[in-house]
Amino acid sequence: MNKLNNMKKSTKVDFATYLGVIIAFIVITVLMNNGTLGRKQVGLLVPACCYVVMAVSLNLTVGILGELSLGHAGFMSVGAFSGVIAAMSLAEAIPFEPLRLAIAMVAGAVCAGIAGVIVGVPVLRLRGDYLAIVTLAFGEIIKDLINCLIVGHDSEGLHIIFNFKGLKTVDDLGLLPGGNVIIKGAQGATGTDTIASFTAGVVLILITLFVVLNLIHSRTGRAVMAIRDNRIAAESVGINITKYKLIAFVTSATLAGAAGALYGLNYSSLQATKFNFNTSILVLVFVVLGGLGNIWGSIVAAIVLYVLPEALRSVADLRMLVYAIVLILVMLATNSPKMKAVLSRVIPRKKGDEVNE
Amino acid sequence: MSKKFEKPNMVPVPSHSIIPDRDVGKSPILECNHLGIDFGGLRAVDDFNLTVGRTEIAGLIGPNGAGKTTVFNLLTKVYQPTRGTILLDGIDTAGKSTIQINRMGIARTFQNIRLFSNLTVEDNVKIGLHNQEVYSTFSGIFRLPKYWKKEKVAHERALELLSIFDMQDMAAMKAGSLPYGAQRRLEIVRALATNPSLLLLDEPAAGMNPSETAELMENIVKIRDMFQIAVLLIEHDMSLVMSICEGICVLNFGQVIAKGTAEEIQANPAVIEAYLGKKKEA
Amino acid sequence: MEFLSYLISGISLGSVYAIIALGYTMVYGIAKMLNFAHGDVIMIGGYISFCAMSYLNFPGWLALILAMVVCTALGVVIEGLAYRPLREATSLAVLITAIGVSYFLQNSALLIWGATPKVFSPIVEGTQNIGGLSVSNISLLTMAACIVIMVVLTLFTSKTKMGKAMRACSEDKGAAQLMGINVNRTISTTFAIGSALAAVAGVLMCSAYPTLMPTTGSMPGIKAFTAAVFGGIGSIPGAFLGGILLGIIEALAKAYLSTQLSNSIVFAVLIIVLLVRPAGLLGKYVPEKV
Numbered sequence: 001m002n003k004l005n006n007m008k009k010s011t012k013v014d015f016a017t018y019l020g021v022i023i024a025f026i027v028i029t030v031l032m033n034n035g036t037l038g039r040k041q042v043g044l045l046v047p048a049c050c051y052v053v054m055a056v057s058l059n060l061t062v063g064i065l066g067e068l069s070l071g072h073a074g075f076m077s078v079g080a081f082s083g084v085i086a087a088m089s090l091a092e093a094i095p096f097e098p099l100r101l102a103i104a105m106v107a108g109a110v111c112a113g114i115a116g117v118i119v120g121v122p123v124l125r126l127r128g129d130y131l132a133i134v135t136l137a138f139g140e141i142i143k144d145l146i147n148c149l150i151v152g153h154d155s156e157g158l159h160i161i162f163n164f165k166g167l168k169t170v171d172d173l174g175l176l177p178g179g180n181v182i183i184k185g186a187q188g189a190t191g192t193d194t195i196a197s198f199t200a201g202v203v204l205i206l207i208t209l210f211v212v213l214n215l216i217h218s219r220t221g222r223a224v225m226a227i228r229d230n231r232i233a234a235e236s237v238g239i240n241i242t243k244y245k246l247i248a249f250v251t252s253a254t255l256a257g258a259a260g261a262l263y264g265l266n267y268s269s270l271q272a273t274k275f276n277f278n279t280s281i282l283v284l285v286f287v288v289l290g291g292l293g294n295i296w297g298s299i300v301a302a303i304v305l306y307v308l309p310e311a312l313r314s315v316a317d318l319r320m321l322v323y324a325i326v327l328i329l330v331m332l333a334t335n336s337p338k339m340k341a342v343l344s345r346v347i348p349r350k351k352g353d354e355v356n357e
Numbered sequence: 358m359s360k361k362f363e364k365p366n367m368v369p370v371p372s373h374s375i376i377p378d379r380d381v382g383k384s385p386i387l388e389c390n391h392l393g394i395d396f397g398g399l400r401a402v403d404d405f406n407l408t409v410g411r412t413e414i415a416g417l418i419g420p421n422g423a424g425k426t427t428v429f430n431l432l433t434k435v436y437q438p439t440r441g442t443i444l445l446d447g448i449d450t451a452g453k454s455t456i457q458i459n460r461m462g463i464a465r466t467f468q469n470i471r472l473f474s475n476l477t478v479e480d481n482v483k484i485g486l487h488n489q490e491v492y493s494t495f496s497g498i499f500r501l502p503k504y505w506k507k508e509k510v511a512h513e514r515a516l517e518l519l520s521i522f523d524m525q526d527m528a529a530m531k532a533g534s535l536p537y538g539a540q541r542r543l544e545i546v547r548a549l550a551t552n553p554s555l556l557l558l559d560e561p562a563a564g565m566n567p568s569e570t571a572e573l574m575e576n577i578v579k580i581r582d583m584f585q586i587a588v589l590l591i592e593h594d595m596s597l598v599m600s601i602c603e604g605i606c607v608l609n610f611g612q613v614i615a616k617g618t619a620e621e622i623q624a625n626p627a628v629i630e631a632y633l634g635k636k637k638e639a
Numbered sequence: 640m641e642f643l644s645y646l647i648s649g650i651s652l653g654s655v656y657a658i659i660a661l662g663y664t665m666v667y668g669i670a671k672m673l674n675f676a677h678g679d680v681i682m683i684g685g686y687i688s689f690c691a692m693s694y695l696n697f698p699g700w701l702a703l704i705l706a707m708v709v710c711t712a713l714g715v716v717i718e719g720l721a722y723r724p725l726r727e728a729t730s731l732a733v734l735i736t737a738i739g740v741s742y743f744l745q746n747s748a749l750l751i752w753g754a755t756p757k758v759f760s761p762i763v764e765g766t767q768n769i770g771g772l773s774v775s776n777i778s779l780l781t782m783a784a785c786i787v788i789m790v791v792l793t794l795f796t797s798k799t800k801m802g803k804a805m806r807a808c809s810e811d812k813g814a815a816q817l818m819g820i821n822v823n824r825t826i827s828t829t830f831a832i833g834s835a836l837a838a839v840a841g842v843l844m845c846s847a848y849p850t851l852m853p854t855t856g857s858m859p860g861i862k863a864f865t866a867a868v869f870g871g872i873g874s875i876p877g878a879f880l881g882g883i884l885l886g887i888i889e890a891l892a893k894a895y896l897s898t899q900l901s902n903s904i905v906f907a908v909l910i911i912v913l914l915v916r917p918a919g920l921l922g923k924y925v926p927e928k929v
Contacts, residue, residue: 068731122914129673129730130913133868136861137906144903164897186899211498218497218504219487219511222476226484229473232929236433236467237551238459238488247494277861281738288735293475321750324742328721331739335732336724426929435929467929 014213017296018206025202032198042198048306049201050076050263053208055286055302056295057255060212062284063293064221065248066228067124068132070280071139075253076260077275078115079108081146083261084189084270088182089153097195104195105204105261112257115142116250124245139280146272147186154179188271189264196266204262205299208255212295215251224248289330377603380410384447386462386555386587387432392441393611394431401427402611405441409555409604414581414588416602418595418622420631424611425591426468429557432589433465434458446554460488464553466544468560468591474533478524478543481532482515485550490514518546521583522576538569542576549580556580558590562597570594574601599623607631644772645894646887651778651847653886654785658840659863660870660878661792662833668809668873669829672730675737676717678860679744680834684710684841685851686752689759699762706838714834715827722830723823741857748853761846777846784839789879792832796875805829809873862889862902865909871922880920 028045031037058072086107087100094100119138126134145162152159152173159173163185170181183189215221223244226234235241264270283302290301312319333339385408392405402424409415417425430436432443434455443450445461453461464485473481483490490511492503519525522542527535532543541561548556561577562570574597581588592598598605599619607615607622609631615622622628659681666674684706691702721740725733763776796802804825807815816822844859845851862885870881885905892904918924 062731068734122910126913126917129667129872130868130917132673133865134910134913137865137909141903141906144900148897148899164900166897166899214498214500215494218494219483219490219492219507220494220497222480222484223487225476225480226473226487229475230471232435232927233467233471233473233547234484235455236459236465236471237485237547238456239484240456277857285735285738288731292731318750320742321746324739324746327739328736328743331732331736332721332724335728335736337727338724430929 010217013296014209014217017209017213017299020296021202021205021209021299025199028198044307044310045198046196046201046266047263048303049198049205050259050266051283051286051306052205052299052302053259053262054256054283055290055298056205056208056212057252057259058283059287059290059293059295059298060215060248060252060255062287063291063298064216064228065224065245065252067245067249068129068284069135069249069252070132070277070284071119071135071137071142072252072256072283073275073277073279074119074139074142075112075115075256076263076279077142077146077272079105079112079257079260080264080270080275081149081183081189081260081272082111082257083108084192084264085151085153085158085182086261087195087265088180088192089158091193098197098200101195101197101200101262101265104265105200105258108261108264109254109258112260113250113254115257116253117246120246120249120253124242124249136277136280139275139277143272143276146183149183150181150185151183152179152181186271188269188274190269192265192268192270194266194268196262201262204258208258209295211251211255215248216295220244220247285327289327377410377413380412383411385409386411386413386446387589388444388447389432390442390444392428392431392438392443394427394436394439400611402431402608405431405608405611405613407606407613407616409587409589412581412585412587413603414577414590414601416598416605417589417591417608418593418598418605419608419614423608423631425608426559427611428608429465429559429591432458432557433463459551459553462552462554463557464548464551464555465557466541466548466559466561468563470537470540470544472532472540472543472547474531476532477528478519478530478532478535479512479515479528481543481547482518482550483511485518485547486511486514487551489550489552515550518550521549521580522546538565541565542573545576545580549584554586556586556588558588558592560591560593562592562594570597573597577601640771641894645890647772647774647778649887649890650883651781651886652890653866653883654781655840655844655847655859655882656863656866656885657785657879657882658781658788658836658843659859660866660882661788661875662836662840663860663864664867664870664872664875664878665792665805665829666833667867669805670722670733670826672722672733673737673864674833675734675860676740676744677833677837678856678858678863679741679748680710680714680837680856681841681844681859682748682851682853682856683713683744684838685759685845685855686748686757687838688762688842689757689845689851692760692762703762703839703842706842707835710834710838710841711831714830714837718827718830723826745853745857752853754853757851759845759849759851761849762842763846775847777843781843781847784843785879785882788836788839789875792875801825801828858902862905865905868919869909869912871919874919874921877919877921 032042054072054076058069061067061069083104087104090100090103094103123131123134123138148163150161150163150168150170150173152170152175154176155178156176159175161168161172170184173181223239226239227241227244231241286302286305287298289305290297309319309323387409389405389407393403394401405428417428419425431438434453445463450458450461473484490507492507496503516525516528519528524539524542524546527539532540535543545558545561562573565573577588578601602619605617605619605622606613607628614627614631615625663674663677687709688702688706691697691705692699697705717740721736722733725736761777763780766773766775767779796806804815804820807818807820808822808825812822863882866881866885867878869885870877888908889901889905893901896904912920
């Protein structure tokens with residue numbers, strides 16, 4: 001009986017999460033169509049979707065696998081630029097925008113997934129803070145490498161050069177007449193067709209939820225959580241630690257790549273520095289404040305924490321200061337034993353939260 | 358079974374086999390020959406020889422720091438032995454990893470409980486079934502028919518295993534919130550779920566009250582009879598060891614000082630000395 | 640000759656990293672937390688001495704001392720208000736709080752001093768000619784300061800009562816408390832020392848690279864942390880070695896390989912070192928006990 005209730009509880013939460021996303025989509029679409037939302041608010045929708053996917057996917061690494069990653073933006077970056085390259089070079093071949101966007105997102109996901117394997121194999125051997133600092137290092141390396149990238153496309157196909165010494169320019173691509181430059185080194189991608197749409201964003205969120213939630217409730221997810229809870233015990237029951245760590249990490253990177261592609265195709269110009277360490281931290285804050293391992297928490301935190309500071313642009317200078325203070329206070333309120341004691345007296349304990357022994 | 362006792366320097370060790378009669382004639386499940394490991398200069402375990410029969414309940418005892426848990430860590434390849442061989446069901450386990458050892462048939466519990474404490478009791482057992490009810494990550498994400506089939510089997514099997522210890526009602530509880538005794542029992546269930554042929558229990562009765570211990574003893578025998586497996590256990594509770602272990606091996610300072618049945622061990626002067634110290638010389 | 644001058648500029652840069660890394664490593668060793676706000680304390684130190692010199696016309700040495708005093712106080716206040724209540728919390732919670740503190744310091748600096756870079760006037764000017772190489776006085780001062788600080792810290796942690804208390808706390812806080820060590824005071828002192836070092840590093844760094852912005856501290860902070868990990872976090876000689884090596888690698892990479900990728904090369908070396916030696920060059924790897 002107890003068991004049945006519990007099964008219902010976890011599926012109920014998952015179901016509510018899907019439903020919430022769909023309802024939010026319908027409400028926002030209605031508001032958009034009757035003109036309640038201004039251009040400024042509408043402009044926030046696609047990036048908000050991207051950050052939701054980023055937060056949910058990072059939660060897979062940090063909350064479910066239990067490894068701190070400080071380089072998640074690096075995978076977003078790989079996805080963004082490979083997505084932009086794919087979309088721009090297919091511009092003539094596939095004029096139908098939603099299809100091109102979908103292909104670009106798949107390309108971004110695949111490239112970020114490959115990057116995830118390359119980074120994950122060495123990194124996941126390390127533990128704790130060492131792993132964190134190395135993911136940070138990889139994130140910065142990815143950013144620097146993309147900064148060196150010059151890419152163009154013409155009738156002969158893609159032209160790519162790495163500008164390691166900073167001496168090469170777009171002229172070195174040797175593009176045929178009619179070709180166009182997609183990425184100009186440190187200037188980033190310019191002149192991108194902005195084909196990203198809110199609908200695509202919501203679809204991506206739903207796909208992400210489908211992958212992450214189903215993964216968690218499967219044999220693979222259990223193995224991943226077993227590694228998080230007790231690595232030595234997981235090994236003792238025959239779980240291949242490296243394999244499952246890598247599955248979780250690469251899935252997380254892949255989803256971040258898809259989000260990156262959508263993000264990249266939402267702006268006509270984009271630089272690699274956008275995806276620096278601070279972006280990784282921003283997403284990590286979403287995950288921690290939303291609750292580790294709590295998927296709908298990540299969604300809510302990402303939306304609130306992304307939209308709120310943007311909405312407060314009028315008080316520009318103060319907003320980040322306020323954000324910092326709120327962040328510190330929330331962390332103190334939720335983690336300090338004294339504050340917890342005070343809070344538990346104010347807010348009566350939820351029923352059924354505690355398991356009677 | 359031929360047994361070698363190269364260390365006759367202390368007291369004569371009984372030379373007969375400790376394998377129970379019903380297992381005689383069958384090949385042993387575990388054979389350790391001259392097993393040893395050094396940590397730096399320290400010989401933590403040295404020249405450890407042990408044979409465990411197919412369905413034997415064997416005990417490994419000795420004072421604190423004697424190297425009992427180290428033996429378990431050697432058997433499960435948490436440490437790779439410096440010397441000697443371990444044969445599991447006649448197969449040499451040299452160079453195998455902890456994971457491979459589990460798949461070959463050794464499962465263990467831990468002295469300091471190591472559960473997946475944020476997961477439910479049922480999930481803990483299902484994780485034990487990881488290599489029993491197999492389907493791919495892909496089937497899991499896309500919920501292919503294999504997922505539903507295997508999950509159903511895993512669910513039923515988990516409840517069945519939990520029912521050995523009467524824990525099926527706790528299936529939905531978080532493992533970390535269980536009382537201490539139940540956590541120890543859950544660890545045994547999880548180990549059993551991996552379908553072992555040899556179960557290693559590291560102080561299964563630690564922290565249990567006498568009635569819980571008595572129940573545990575019954576259950577260990579029950580498990581052995583149900584699954585027809587061998588059990589090797591480390592325990593400080595002598596009432597448990599002496600009443601259920603058919604063969605007992607006593608370890609002190611990393612070396613075997615005695616082997617035999619409960620009566621033989623209790624009468625062995627070397628064992629008494631190891632536990633109580635030397636009598637004052639007159 | 641060219642190589643030598645690159646090497647010296649690398650050692651000088653590395654000395655700055657080493658000074659920051661020494662503070663980082665002490666704080667990590669004792670509080671077991673990634674103090675992301677450490678880099679921003681460097682920046683505050685830079686601004687304080689900048690203000691002291693340009694508005695109050697303080698001489699360089701006095702500005703340095705003022706910066707050290709302010710940063711020490713700042714470090715102690717940050718520890719007491721933001722980190723102390725989280726002593727029992729998960730390391731991730733502390734990390735996020737540290738990030739919050741870092742945002743707070745950066746944005747406060749932005750409000751007070753604005754986004755436009757300030758031009759910092761070096762506390763020491765001029766150059767020396769050593770064997771045909773011209774080396775700036777600030778480089779010499781940085782290197783000397785680094786060596787002095789490292790020696791003093793080593794003596795402090797091994798000889799003094801407080802230093803021993805610090806080492807005890809970093810091994811086992813509970814046991815240290817049972818031995819009558821005031822853990823909170825010890826951690827406070829560690830933060831004070833770390834922040835004072837950050838101020839010194841800030842002033843020296845701004846003297847060598849004279850632009851000062853609210854974000855000035857973050858990259859050196861991250862790199863110094865890298866240096867500390869590189870050398871083996873928690874180890875004082877490790878932080879020194881890691882800092883110097885990192886500076887040399889960065890300077891040589893900039894000179895001979897690629898300016899754009901110099902940071903990446905530094906990070907790549909860190910990754911390789913950690914893969915070969917998971918606890919850094921001088922760190923001890925302690926496997927988990929089963």
